[in-house]
Amino acid sequence: MKKPQNNYAFIDGQNLNLSIQRLGWKLDFRKFRVYLSEKYAVGTAYYFLGFVEGNSNLYTSLQKDGYILVFKPTLTFPNGKVKGNIDAELVLHAMIQYENYEKAVIVTGDGDFYCLVDYFIKNNKLLKLLIPDRNRFSSLFRKKMVYISFVSDFRNKLEYDKNAR
Secondary structure, eight states, X not given: OOOOOOEEEEEEHHHHHHHHHHTTOOBOHHHHHHHHHHHHOEEEEEEEEEEOTTOXXXXXXXXXXXXXXEEEEOEEOTTSOEEOOOHHHHHHHHHHTGGGOSOEEEEOOOGGGHXXXXXXXXXXXXXXXXXXXXXXXXXXXXXXGGGEEEGXXXXXXXXXXXXXX
């Protein structure tokens, strides 16, 4: 009998959330966590995001849905825009945890993660690169299409339905 895989997901929360919102729908994070578990045997899912006061309900909900949250302090600019760049945290955690998982699922369309994706491919550690939006992602990843799936292709499975709760 084959032992189930112990895979980890590393999720660029800002990229995932904003990309899906730009497409005009809302991701059901509970369904997404189940999808990661069933499709990719993800036992541990790290969700990286900037910490914003007043979002405690969101954070509690994500934790209840099975995500391990990793926060980055945010900056608020004079125009009101809030920025919490999590790139270094995601790469650091992926490498700190490297020996603890068989394969990684990276969720982002941001080309800043190209070096991590490329390293994982070269070391047979990448299971899948899940890009949120099929139409908007870094062209650096186009050479890695064999490893890519698009979250936007699964809207019918992953869209939040407020009437279903």
